Every structure is written in structure tokens, then in C-alpha cells.
Amino acid sequence: MNLSTNGRVLVIALGLAVGVPLAAQNAGVQLLATPEYLRPDPFGGIVAADRAGPDKSEPDKATTGFSNKLRLEGARGSYVSFHLVVKMSQPGAYTLSLSFDRDKGKLQADLFREWFHFTDLDKQFYPDALIPIMLPYHSRLPEPDNRIPAQTAQAFWVDLWIAPDAQPKTYAAQAILEAGGQRSAVPIELKVLPAVVPNDDVLLMDHNSYGTSWLADDYPSISGKLGAEFFQSDEFFRLIHAYHRIFYEHRGIFHQLGYGHAGKVGPEFAPALAGSGPTRHIDDWSLYDRHYGPLLDGSAFAGTRRGVQPIPFVYLPVNPEWPASFLNWGEPGYETEFVNVLAEMERHFREKGWTHTRFELFFNHKKRYMGFPWDGDEVRFPADNRYFLEYGRLLKKAMPPGTPVKIVFRADASWDMEQQFKDLAGVVNMWVASRDILSWLPRAPAMLRQRGDVIWFYSGPPVVTQPASTITQFPLEGWMWGVGGFVDWLTVSAGSDPWFHFDGGGTALVYSGDRFGIAGPIPSVRLKIQRNTVQELALLASFSNRKPADELKKEAARLYNDTAPADWWNPRPAFAGEPPSNWSGTALDAASKPAMSHLEHIDPAAWARVRRYVMRLAAEEPAQK
Amino acid sequence: MKALLVTAAFIVPLAAAEKDMARALDEVARTATVMVDGDACQRIVTPRALDYMFKKDPNDPWVDGDNYEVNDHAFIAVKKTLIRLSRLAPFPCDVNLWMPIAGHPDKIRIVIRNVNEMSQFWPWGKLYQDMIPQMKQVLETGRRITVTEKPGWVSVLAPVHDSLDGTVALVEVVSQTRLDTHENVK
Numbered sequence: 001m002n003l004s005t006n007g008r009v010l011v012i013a014l015g016l017a018v019g020v021p022l023a024a025q026n027a028g029v030q031l032l033a034t035p036e037y038l039r040p041d042p043f044g045g046i047v048a049a050d051r052a053g054p055d056k057s058e059p060d061k062a063t064t065g066f067s068n069k070l071r072l073e074g075a076r077g078s079y080v081s082f083h084l085v086v087k088m089s090q091p092g093a094y095t096l097s098l099s100f101d102r103d104k105g106k107l108q109a110d111l112f113r114e115w116f117h118f119t120d121l122d123k124q125f126y127p128d129a130l131i132p133i134m135l136p137y138h139s140r141l142p143e144p145d146n147r148i149p150a151q152t153a154q155a156f157w158v159d160l161w162i163a164p165d166a167q168p169k170t171y172a173a174q175a176i177l178e179a180g181g182q183r184s185a186v187p188i189e190l191k192v193l194p195a196v197v198p199n200d201d202v203l204l205m206d207h208n209s210y211g212t213s214w215l216a217d218d219y220p221s222i223s224g225k226l227g228a229e230f231f232q233s234d235e236f237f238r239l240i241h242a243y244h245r246i247f248y249e250h251r252g253i254f255h256q257l258g259y260g261h262a263g264k265v266g267p268e269f270a271p272a273l274a275g276s277g278p279t280r281h282i283d284d285w286s287l288y289d290r291h292y293g294p295l296l297d298g299s300a301f302a303g304t305r306r307g308v309q310p311i312p313f314v315y316l317p318v319n320p321e322w323p324a325s326f327l328n329w330g331e332p333g334y335e336t337e338f339v340n341v342l343a344e345m346e347r348h349f350r351e352k353g354w355t356h357t358r359f360e361l362f363f364n365h366k367k368r369y370m371g372f373p374w375d376g377d378e379v380r381f382p383a384d385n386r387y388f389l390e391y392g393r394l395l396k397k398a399m400p401p402g403t404p405v406k407i408v409f410r411a412d413a414s415w416d417m418e419q420q421f422k423d424l425a426g427v428v429n430m431w432v433a434s435r436d437i438l439s440w441l442p443r444a445p446a447m448l449r450q451r452g453d454v455i456w457f458y459s460g461p462p463v464v465t466q467p468a469s470t471i472t473q474f475p476l477e478g479w480m481w482g483v484g485g486f487v488d489w490l491t492v493s494a495g496s497d498p499w500f501h502f503d504g505g506g507t508a509l510v511y512s513g514d515r516f517g518i519a520g521p522i523p524s525v526r527l528k529i530q531r532n533t534v535q536e537l538a539l540l541a542s543f544s545n546r547k548p549a550d551e552l553k554k555e556a557a558r559l560y561n562d563t564a565p566a567d568w569w570n571p572r573p574a575f576a577g578e579p580p581s582n583w584s585g586t587a588l589d590a591a592s593k594p595a596m597s598h599l600e601h602i603d604p605a606a607w608a609r610v611r612r613y614v615m616r617l618a619a620e621e622p623a624q625k
Numbered sequence: 626m627k628a629l630l631v632t633a634a635f636i637v638p639l640a641a642a643e644k645d646m647a648r649a650l651d652e653v654a655r656t657a658t659v660m661v662d663g664d665a666c667q668r669i670v671t672p673r674a675l676d677y678m679f680k681k682d683p684n685d686p687w688v689d690g691d692n693y694e695v696n697d698h699a700f701i702a703v704k705k706t707l708i709r710l711s712r713l714a715p716f717p718c719d720v721n722l723w724m725p726i727a728g729h730p731d732k733i734r735i736v737i738r739n740v741n742e743m744s745q746f747w748p749w750g751k752l753y754q755d756m757i758p759q760m761k762q763v764l765e766t767g768r769r770i771t772v773t774e775k776p777g778w779v780s781v782l783a784p785v786h787d788s789l790d791g792t793v794a795l796v797e798v799v800s801q802t803r804l805d806t807h808e809n810v811k
Contacts (some may be wrong), residue, residue: 098636165683211807211811212805212810213805213811242687257811258808258810260808260810261738261742261811262739262740263739263740263742264742264809265810266806269810319742325676325708326705326708326740327705329705367693367694368752369693369750370735370737370738372700373695373696373697373700373704373740374697380692381694381703415691581694584685585682585687586685589684
């Protein structure tokens with residue numbers, strides 16, 4: 001088979017070499033490769049969503065994008081990734097291996113078998129969950145546990161890790177498939193550039209979650225064995241830390257909110273309290289410290305490629321019912337309980353040296369969930385802002401002057417955002433903004449950063465039925481906008497049967513490894529692409545020392561989706577001058593449409609074009625040690 | 626008050642521990658009928674929010690919740706009473722406030738929940754739901770009812786009256802024989 005024009009453009013843009021005509025290879029057993037944005041299907045094609053152009057329905061386009069030879073390049077301190085695809089026309093056993101031809105130096109290869117999820121949304125298979133494998137890998141087609149009738153192709157995700165101190169040169173490797181006495185190989189050439197991807201990202205990718213009850217459901221082999229002891233076991237805390245590690249290793253962070261909309265606090269999210277009124281105090285730190293200690297001193301990340309670092313942000317358990325009882329709201333007893341316990345927490349954090357992390361005082365409750373009479377999350381009715389002012393006063397009273405402990409007051413803002421930026425200035429200093437509404441406030445990020453506030457926006461992972469490249473849009477948008485990060489609002493909830501009746505993964509970027517005997521989460525194709533985007537963005541932004549940042553953004557936008565930076569913003573709609581309680585959700589959607597329409601259909605090569613630009617600039621970088 | 630303890634005919638036989646729990650919850654519920662101010666309850670949810678509660682817009686699926694608002698003074702006053710009542714029990718319990726909806730006799734809504742986030746009846750996140758038969762009975766008869774339909778759960782439903790002696794709301798005094806410390810932490 002030959003590559004179509006579209007396929008050639010994409011493969012070249014992605015840095016893969018176009019190989020010899022594939023028909024020349026052994027047709028019965030083939031090992032091929034595709035770029036990271038072209039997800040293979042289990043029948044030897046590319047999933048429809050990732051086929052370039054409007055011709056997705058044409059059967060011949062289903063096989064465009066495969067290559068039997070790879071020529072890649074990457075910077076140091078980064079990953080270079082692609083799919084390997086085992087194709088066999090007949091069922092049978094096979095062995096996959098990958099080896100470097102000569103000295104592999106500071107390169108490491110991580111391989112994962114891609115699980116094909118049968119997705120209820122469109123009754124198609126999509127690869128997403130990535131099961132770590134050891135090489136050589138022995139299995140058979142059809143893959144026994146994936147149970148796909150007539151499966152003729154198995155995909156593998158390959159991460160080539162280039163350590164920051166790897167020697168810049170060209171490395172050679174070979175991936176080899178052996179089956180039924182036949183052999184097929186993909187030669188891989190990796191040019192390591194002298195440039196090093198900075199450790200610090202231009203924006204933080206936050207992966208959010210709620211509580212821990214899902215861990216018992218997702219890890220039945222552990223929770224079943226431990227029964228009622230599960231939630232206080234070492235295994236439980238190891239699981240929590242494993243979630244932090246996987247997101248950290250993928251250049252992200254992980255948040256777990258530890259309380260409910262009516263104020264119920266999970267025991268591992270808060271120190272145990274005793275007493276009431278003037279005697280209310282922290283009685284026991286043990287569960288809290290087991291949970292957070294290794295995260296706040298960074299030891300939970302020992303052995304990772306990114307090294308030991310404390311988590312940069314964490315939720316506090318504070319809510320209207322904790323640490324002060326809402327029974328005393330508005331009375332001296334509330335203030336006493338709140339201030340005393342917060343002061344104890346500050347002291348504990350200071351004594352432990354947990355001074356690198358920003359502890360977030362954050363109210364997630366909404367009045368629609370009937371716990372409290374005001375919205376902590378997404379204030380719509382401006383009268384609710386007076387509660388923020390009061391908590392700001394209480395927080396200030398609890399903190400000793402000059403404390404090195406960083407406590408920030410976070411608000412997730414939408415309807416009333418513009419007014420809140422003004423009314424809560426100096427009180428709230430961390431904002432997680434609605435992407436829609438922020439899209440018409442282009443001056444807001446700079447204004448907030450200038451006064452020392454943190455500004456992120458919130459979004460959610462794209463479902464697997466969208467093009468694989470869709471997940472690149474949020475990091476790029478965040479950088480274009482000048483925000484410090486973005487939140488995927490839920491990233492650990494893959495549904496009741498992600499393996500055979502998948503909901504698409506709109507609330508999951510990792511999966512439980514329990515099914516595969518792994519006591520921790522396993523990554524996804526989407527998480528890998530998200531990581532690669534951010535690492536390349538960090539490298540691109542680092543070139544601002546020799547090219548104006550605006551020029552870098554302009555070129556990135558042009559290459560990504562043929563836009564100018566101004567196209568990423570919306571005009572402020574007329575209704576924005578009215579009280580937010582008069583706005584409708586429909587009008588809000590319409591107002592955010594112009595900029596969002598540029599991001600509705602991200603073509604498979606969108607980020608690949610940007611990456612190529614980044615690599616070109618990187619190649620021009622003077623050598624670093 | 627005409628409230629009397631009714632041994633519900635539709636409950637499964639209770640274990641000894643559940644019987645003790647039901648007895649304690651019933652005592653809280655009996656007190657709640659005396660203490661909870663039905664007039665204040667009626668001032669909690671604004672007429673605008675009630676109006677939006679039944680609006681449907683295919684282009685705006687959250688139109689009901691986004692327009693949910695309450696009068697905080699009334700909410701806080703009643704919630705504080707509910708919290709005090711819950712502390713009468715010698716074990717963790719919640720006292721939730723439920724109210725009927727004018728013009729929708731087949732529906733019921735929860736109005737105030739509390740810190741243990743327990744309810745035998747509330748499907749998480751609903752602004753209103755189909756009328757619970759036992760709640761309908763309480764509203765019609767003014768009598769308390771004990772419900773143990775969900776294994777391990779005990780709820781006592783008790784009427785709340787306004788100044789005109791009408792039954793305008795009810796409380797669900799609820800606990801579990803085995804507390805789940807992680808449920809509803811979300």
C-alpha cells in the first residue's frame with residue numbers, strides 16, 4: 001500500500017520517515033509504526049477520528065499513516081513517542097522486541113500495550129489505556145484478554161526517554177516482530193538535539209478528583225483483601241501516592257478534594273479534631289501526615305525521572321463545616337474554632353518544613369446541593385461574595401505575619417468572575433476560571449499575575465472519539481492566554497466498565513491497573529500526548545531569550561490551526577454588563593463560540609507542525625552542558 | 626401536636642441495635658416537630674428558584690441548578706436548628722429538611738442537608754424527585770414514620786408545622802448502623 005498525500009504530509013510533519021512501499025514487506029506479518037496522533041485500530045487501520053481531512057469514510061484512508069522506518073528527533077530531558085503496530089493476517093503467537101544497535105547511552109525505552117476499548121458512544125474500538133510491558137513481549141493475536149473477534153493488529157505505545165544529560169547525537173534502534181517463523185523490523189533513528197527541555201513548565205496541568213471511595217471500587221484485589229482496614233492501610237496511601245506519581249511523571253499534578261458539598265470530610269484529608277468553641281483543637285495528625293507527608297516533602301516522588309519535589313498545590317480540608325461547626329456561623333465561637341485550628345495547621349506545616357506547597361483554602365460547595373446557603377464554587381449571585389470576604393478576614397487572623405507557609409485563597413469563578421476579580425482583590429489570590437468567560441477578558445491574566453495572583457482555567461479531557469490531537473489544545477490555549485495552568489476537572493473516573501463498554505473517557509486520563517495485577521494507575525494515550533505537548537511547549541517558550549514571546553505564539557498559532565493569537569479570544573458580549581443572574585447558559589455558549597470554533601476540529605497534524613517548528617528552533621540552539 | 630409514634634407496617638424486622646437507633650432517632654424527630662419553624666422553612670428557597678426548578682432547556686441543561694438560590698437568613702436559622710437536633714442523638718445522625726412543592730403534589734425536594742451527608746431517599750444532586758410514599762403519608766397525616774427500607778439505614782420522618790398549624794415540611798432524621806466515612810466525599 002502507498003501513503004496518500006495527506007498521510008505523507010502528516011508522517012513527514014511528525015518526523016517519521018516514509019518507508020519503502022509496505023506492499024514490499026511480508027504481507028502476513030508486519031511491524032509498522034504510526035505517529036502519536038494517529039491511533040491504530042485493532043483491524044490494521046487508523047481510527048476514523050484521526051484520519052486527516054474530510055475523507056474519513058474512504059476505506060483506503062484507514063491505512064494511511066503507517067511507516068516501516070522511523071527517523072525521529074527530540075531534545076534532551078524529554079520523551080519522543082510513537083505507536084508500534086503488530087499486524088498479522090492469521091491468528092497466532094508473536095514476540096516483540098526493541099533493542100539499540102550500539103550504545104544506547106542515557107536513552108530508555110518504555111513500552112506499553114494499548115488496550116482497545118469498545119466505546120458505547122459509537123460502537124468502535126479506540127486504543128487508550130496503556131499496560132506496561134517488559135521486552136521481549138510474548139503474546140498472540142487476537143489478544144486473549146481484549147477479546148476482540150477478528151483482531152488482526154495490536155498496537156504498542158513507545159516512549160523513548162532522553163535524559164537531560166544524554167549525549168547529543170544520532171542513536172539507532174530496531175523494533176522486531178517475530179511470528180510463525182517470519183520476521184519484520186522497524187529501524188528507528190533518533191537524533192538527540194543539544195537543547196534541553198526546562199524542568200519548569202510554562203503552565204501547570206492539574207488533574208482533579210474527588211475523595212477516595214473510588215479507590216476501593218477500582219482496586220478490588222486490594223480493598224477486598226483488607227476489608228474495613230483498607231482506608232487506613234499502607235496499601236491505601238501507596239495507591240494515593242501512585243496517582244500523584246503518575247501525573248507528576250507526565251508533567252502534571254494531581255488534586256483530590258477531601259470534602260463533600262455539605263461538609264463531610266474524609267478522615268485522611270484532615271487532622272482529627274476534638275473539643276468545641278475555645279477548646280477545639282487538632283487531636284491527631286497521624287492519618288493526615290501519612291497521606292500528605294511524603295507529598296509535601298517530595299519523598300513520594302523518589303525514583304521518578306523528574307526527581308524529588310514537593311507537590312506545588314494541595315487542597316485544604318477547610319469548608320463551612322470544618323474546622324468550625326456551622327452551628328456557630330456568625331457567632332464568636334465560629335471565629336474561635338476556625339482561627340485556632342488554622343493557626344495550629346500553620347504551625348504544624350511550618351515545623352515540618354512544608355513551605356514549598358501552596359495550601360488552598362477553597363470552597364467547592366454549591367447551594368443546589370443543599371448543604372450551605374451560598375455558592376463557594378462558581379458564584380452567580382454577587383451577594384455570596386460577602387462570605388469570601390469574611391473567610392478572608394478569618395484566614396488573615398489565623399496566619400502569623402511573615403509565615404513561610406503558603407496558604408492561598410482559591411476561588412473557581414465563572415458567572416461573576418469579572419466582578420469578583422475586583423471585589424475580592426487582595427482576598428482571593430488564586431483563580432480557576434471558566435474558560436468560556438475568561439475568553440472575553442484578554443487583559444485579565446496579565447492583570448492578575450501582576451498583582452501576584454495565580455490564574456488557571458478549567459476544562460475536561462476530550463473523549464477518545466475525538467481526534468487524538470484534541471488534547472493538545474488546552475496547553476497551547478493556556479500558553480497563548482498567559483495563564484499559569486489549567487484543571488481537568490475529573491481524571492480518574494473511567495466508568496463502570498472502561499474495558500468493554502467505555503463511556504469515552506471524558507472524566508479519565510488514567511485507569512486502574514488492578515485488572516493487570518498492577519497496584520496503581522496506568523496511563524493513557526491521551527495523557528502521553530498531553531505530556532509531550534507540555535514538554536514541547538516548555539522548550540518553545542524557552543526560546544523567548546532569543547525570539548520575542550509574541551512571535552513564538554504567533555507562529556505556533558499559525559502552524560496549529562492557521563489562526564492569529566487574537567483569534568483565541570472573544571469579544572466581550574453585551575450581556576456581560578448585566579447582572580450575571582440575568583445571563584442564560586445559551587447566551588454564554590454563543591458568546592464563547594467564535595474563539596472556540598477554531599478549536600472544534602483539531603486536525604491530526606496540528607501539534608506535529610508546531611513540534612516541527614520547536615525542533616527546528618531547538619536545532620539552532622547553542623549546545624548546552 | 627398530634628404526632629404519635631407509628632410502627633411502620635412496611636419495614637423489615639429490626640435488629641436490636643437498629644431498634645435502639647430507631648428509638649433514639651424517633652425521639653429526635655419528635656423534638657424536631659416542636660422545634661423546627663415551618664414559616665422560616667417556607668422562606669428558604671426563593672420564588673424565582675422554584676420557578677426555574679421545573680424549566681427545561683435542551684440548550685441549557687443546567688438552567689434549573691444555575692438559578693437555584695435561597696434566602697440565607699432563613700436557611701441558616703433552620704439549619705442551625707437541625708444541627709442542634711442532630712446532637713440529641715448519642716451517635717452521628719443528620720436531620721434533613723424536605724418540603725413539598727406547590728402545584729406539584731407528586732414531587733418532593735430536599736432543602737437542607739447536613740454534615741454526615743446521609744439520606745435514605747436523596748439521589749445525589751437532584752433538585753426535586755418523585756414523592757416518597759412515606760413522606761406523602763407524613764405530610765397528609767402529620768404522623769411520624771420510621772423507614773428502614775435500605776439495609777443498615779434508619780430514617781424517621783416527622784412533620785414540620787407553620788404558624789397556621791399546617792404541615793408544610795418534614796424532617797428526615799437519619800443514621801446508619803455502619804457509617805461509611807468516605808461516601809459522598811465529592
